[in-house]
Amino acid sequence: MKFPKAYALKDIAKIINSEYVGNDDFPVYGMNEIHVVESGDIVFVDHPKYYDKALQSAATIVLINKKVDCPEGKALLISDDPFRDFNTLTRHFKPFLASSTSIASSAKIGEGTVIQPNTFVGNNVTIGKNCLIHSNVSVYDNTVIGDNVIIHAGTVLGADAFYYKKRPEGFDQLLSGGRVVIHNNVGIGALCTIDKGVTGDTTIGEGTKVDNQVHIGHDTVIGKKCLIAAQTGIAGCVIIEDEVTIWGQVGLASGITIGSKAVLLAQSGIGKSLEGDKAYFGSPAEESREKMKQLFNVKRIPEILEKLKE
Numbered sequence: 001m002k003f004p005k006a007y008a009l010k011d012i013a014k015i016i017n018s019e020y021v022g023n024d025d026f027p028v029y030g031m032n033e034i035h036v037v038e039s040g041d042i043v044f045v046d047h048p049k050y051y052d053k054a055l056q057s058a059a060t061i062v063l064i065n066k067k068v069d070c071p072e073g074k075a076l077l078i079s080d081d082p083f084r085d086f087n088t089l090t091r092h093f094k095p096f097l098a099s100s101t102s103i104a105s106s107a108k109i110g111e112g113t114v115i116q117p118n119t120f121v122g123n124n125v126t127i128g129k130n131c132l133i134h135s136n137v138s139v140y141d142n143t144v145i146g147d148n149v150i151i152h153a154g155t156v157l158g159a160d161a162f163y164y165k166k167r168p169e170g171f172d173q174l175l176s177g178g179r180v181v182i183h184n185n186v187g188i189g190a191l192c193t194i195d196k197g198v199t200g201d202t203t204i205g206e207g208t209k210v211d212n213q214v215h216i217g218h219d220t221v222i223g224k225k226c227l228i229a230a231q232t233g234i235a236g237c238v239i240i241e242d243e244v245t246i247w248g249q250v251g252l253a254s255g256i257t258i259g260s261k262a263v264l265l266a267q268s269g270i271g272k273s274l275e276g277d278k279a280y281f282g283s284p285a286e287e288s289r290e291k292m293k294q295l296f297n298v299k300r301i302p303e304i305l306e307k308l309k310e
Helices: 009-016 047-057 082-093 286-300 301-309
Strands: 002-008 019-021 027-031 041-045 061-064 077-080 156-159 164-167 171-172 179-182 193-195 203-204 279-281
Touching: 002 009, 002 179, 009 061, 009 077, 009 082, 019 203, 027 082, 041 082, 047 061, 061 082, 077 301, 156 179, 171 279, 193 203, 286 301
Parallel strands: 027 041, 041 061, 061 077, 156 193, 179 203
Antiparallel strands: 002 027, 019 077, 164 171
């Protein structure tokens, strides 16, 4: 998430009422999760296990719960609860804006686009030309939709990330200030849910087609001309490269990469990154031919045991 302008470190510290290490006017341009940070961004860390990763990341401002040696060229924001204060900054720079109309006045809708009844289009949404948005679709604030996109009834674009910190009193949600970005010629089926990024974008590439009842988690990036069949569940921060085919009821764990032109057969469980140009099956998934051989041999176990008794 980039701020509307550059802020001084002292001004950011004032918003969250924290100490800081660095020059008063050290520039701050935005805030992001660690996997997408850039120079000028704030990243937060609240566990010693991840201090080094945060301090050595591309982020130049680290929101941290302990005063540590500050690497050269960086600044620190010292907080007793970085998770809470990251949320405070999200509320400040991306506050929730209530809407009293079905299509917000700040939404931009391209020529030839048809929006069916009972659809909601939120604040600062951009929809391109010649799209068809069927009834009862919810397009949350700041979503970007390209040209020639079809979205079927009941789909939700831009729900919050499923991201929580466990507290003694319950679970505390990390607020989502990112977006959903849908490129040209994408088709999305009925009753799909596509969560916005925590600070960045959840992205669906040009020409990709998504079947009914698919869930796509926060900050996931899907490439061009992919096919994703019904009831697939994709966790957050997954990278799916171009021309991947995912058949029904596949589940993908967070933070993995699926290589270009891979095929994931139905009901597979994907817990690690997979190379492209291969077909996979099973849970945990393996190359499909090898997995089928294993299943065939399992079926032969009773026959083999009978032979051993003879």
